[in-house]
Structures are given as structure tokens and as C-alpha cells.
Amino acid sequence: MTDALIVVALLLVAGAATAAVLNRDPVRQALVLSFLGLALALLFTFLQAPDVALSQLAVGSAVTPLMILLTVRKVRRRPGDSTDKGHER
Amino acid sequence: MSARGRLWLFLVAAAAFAMVFVTACFSLPPFGSGHHPYGERAVRAALSHHTANVIASVNFDLRALDTLGEETILFAAVLGTVVLLRQTADEQRRRPAPAVVRPRVRWFALAMLPLAMLVGLYVIAHGQISPGGGFQGGVVTATALHLLYLAADYRALERVRPVPLYEIGDAAGEAAYVVTGLGALLAGSAFLANVLPLGTFATLSSGGTVILLNAAVGIEVTSGIVVLLARFLDQAVEIENADDGNDHGNDGKERV
Numbered sequence: 300m301t302d303a304l305i306v307v308a309l310l311l312v313a314g315a316a317t318a319a320v321l322n323r324d325p326v327r328q329a330l331v332l333s334f335l336g337l338a339l340a341l342l343f344t345f346l347q348a349p350d351v352a353l354s355q356l357a358v359g360s361a362v363t364p365l366m367i368l369l370t371v372r373k374v375r376r377r378p379g380d381s382t383d384k385g386h387e388r
Numbered sequence: 389m390s391a392r393g394r395l396w397l398f399l400v401a402a403a404a405f406a407m408v409f410v411t412a413c414f415s416l417p418p419f420g421s422g423h424h425p426y427g428e429r430a431v432r433a434a435l436s437h438h439t440a441n442v443i444a445s446v447n448f449d450l451r452a453l454d455t456l457g458e459e460t461i462l463f464a465a466v467l468g469t470v471v472l473l474r475q476t477a478d479e480q481r482r483r484p485a486p487a488v489v490r491p492r493v494r495w496f497a498l499a500m501l502p503l504a505m506l507v508g509l510y511v512i513a514h515g516q517i518s519p520g521g522g523f524q525g526g527v528v529t530a531t532a533l534h535l536l537y538l539a540a541d542y543r544a545l546e547r548v549r550p551v552p553l554y555e556i557g558d559a560a561g562e563a564a565y566v567v568t569g570l571g572a573l574l575a576g577s578a579f580l581a582n583v584l585p586l587g588t589f590a591t592l593s594s595g596g597t598v599i600l601l602n603a604a605v606g607i608e609v610t611s612g613i614v615v616l617l618a619r620f621l622d623q624a625v626e627i628e629n630a631d632d633g634n635d636h637g638n639d640g641k642e643r644v
Contacts, residue, residue: 349519
């Protein structure tokens with residue numbers, strides 16, 4: 300049972316990592332990276348490493364994508380764009 | 389060195405590394421087996437120091453010096469970010485206008501904020517007895533604070549998040565770790581040795597110096613991530629090039 304879960308998690312990780320490489324748009328990449336972090340956290344949990352899973356979940360699927368999104372926003376920001384969340388909302 | 393020379397150097401080095409690496413892999417214990425020489429010794433050492441979370445015992449007791457190194461890496465990285473993303477002479481700050489937030493997003497973020505904060509603090513406080521600890525809990529606590537940015541806007545976040553205070557927290561957490569280590573020296577033992585009373589196994593007060601070092605890392609990571617994200621947010625939301633803002637009625641008074 301655990302072996303099957305590990306195989307599924309490994310496949311998810313491989314798929315998400317490949318998708319992150321193949322995507323060329325940084326915003327999409329950030330979202331895929333977030334999913335990759337989730338898949339890795341699952342893998343670590345199945346491998347009985349909850350400490351590492353927690354780190355991965357917090358850093359890999361929250362902080363890193365957030366930093367990428369903020370960087371993209373800074374780079375793309377046009378002068379006169381005055382609301383603090385851009386034009387998305 | 390020419391491109392061809394570099395390629396050859398790489399290929400030779402990679403071949404040598406691959407050989408040694410593959411040989412080493414064959415000597416590893418089999419994947420997923422119950423027997424692991426280092427694991428058994430680490431568990432024994434953790435139990436003898438009344439620390440239920442063996443990982444915390446490895447991080448903050450057996451290998452406390454390694455964790456000091458890692459903590460310092462994060463500290464230096466945050467410091468580097470603060471220096472790189474600071475407001476320079478040709479940049480100016482412009483207060484962002486309040487943003488419209490959909491009610492559903494607002495309520496979700498407001499409901500999750502205290503919950504996520506509590507989970508983060510719980511994970512820090514229980515580092516010595518359950519999975520997690522200062523690093524994991526610190527990141528959760530710091531990111532939880534930013535749900536306020538989702539729920540309201542950047543100005544609301546700035547009001548509840550005095551960055552100078554977190555900068556002090558970052559330095560204080562780093563310093564507390566070193567001071568705890570020096571305290572062990574004063575007590576007549578080695579740097580970062582576990583010299584405090586070990587307490588009752590699997591209670592909040594068990595583990596001796598593990599509690600202090602875990603808390604120091606918790607403070608440092610929470611503050612460090614808040615400062616890090618604050619610098620990124622400042623650049624993404626507030627700071628802009630001076631010549632960009634001139635035609636929007638800003639006379640540049642806020643320029644530093």
C-alpha cells in the first residue's frame with residue numbers, strides 16, 4: 300500500500316517538475332512550482348519524513364511561488380499603475 | 389580556457405564523480421528497510437536526552453552546530469535581500485491606492501488568518517515533541533500574517549507589521565542561538581552542549597536546550613521571512629523609478 304502511494308507521489312513529482320520546465324511563462328511556472336511543492340510534501344509524508352514535508356509545504360508551495368509572483372509583478376509594473384494589486388481584480 | 393577545454397574538463401570530472409557516486413550507492417542500506425545504523429544511534433541519543441521528536445534532537449542537540457550554520461545562511465540571505473532591494477536614490481515610494489477585494493476572498497482570508505497563525509505557533513512550540521519546529525512553524529506564522537494582504541490591502545498589512553521590529557527579531561533570534569551555545573561553555577561544557585535539566589519525556593518542557601534553540605530559530609525564521617517578503621512587497625507594490633511617477637502628480641518629496 301505504502302509502495303503504491305510512493306510510486307503515485309513520485310509520478311506526480313516527475314510530472315509537475317517536467318511541467319515546470321516546459322512552461323515558459325513565469326506566472327504559470329510559479330503555480331506549477333506550488334503544485335510541485337505539494338507533490339513533494341506528499342512524497343516526503345509517504346516516506347515517513349513529516350518534518351521535511353512541513354518545510355517543503357511551507358517554503359516550496361507558499362513562499363517561493365509568492366516571491367516569483369512578486370518579482371514578476373515588479374518587472375511588469377507600468378508607471379501609473381496605482382492600485383496595490385494591479386489590474387487583475 | 390577554451391570552450392572545448394572546459395567541456396573536456398567537465399566530462400572527465402563528471403565521469404570520475406559518476407563512478408564514485410554509483411559505487412557509493414551500491415553500499416547504501418536498501419531502500420525503505422527498517423535497519424539503519426545512523427538512525428538507530430540517533431534515536432537512542434534522542435531518547436537519552438528526553439527529546440520525543442528525534443529530528444529536533446538531531447537538529448538542536450546532536451548537530452546543533454550545523455543548525456547554527458543553516459540559521460546563519462538564512463540570516464545572511466535575508467540581509468543580502470534587504471541590501472539589494474533597498475530604496476535607492478533614483479527610486480521613490482508611492483502609496484498604493486486601496487484595492488477592491490471580493491467579499492468571498494476577504495472572508496476566506498480573514499477566517500484562515502488566525503487559524504494559520506495558531507498552527508504556526510503550535511508547530512514552533514511543540515518542536516521538541518512532534519514533527520515540525522522553529523523553521524517550519526516560523527515559515528507558516530510569517531506567511532499567515534500575509535493573508536491580511538489578501539483580505540484587505542497593503543496598507544492594512546503595513547499597519548500590523550512594523551518591519552523594524554521584525555528586523556530586530558531576526559537579529560535577536562540569531563544572537564539567542566549563539567548566546568545559548570556560549571551559556572553551555574560557561575556551564576563548563578562544550579559549545580551548544582545540552583546542559584539544561586532534561587525534564588519529563590514527551591512534555592512541553594522536555595529536551596533541555598532543544599527548547600531554547602528551537603524557540604530562537606522560530607523567532608529568527610518568522611522575523612526573517614516577514615522582512616524578506618516585506619522587501620519584495622515594497623518593491624512590487626510601492627517603490628518605483630522616480631521618472632516613472634513624475635507625470636502622476638507626485639513631486640518627489642518622498643525621495644530619499
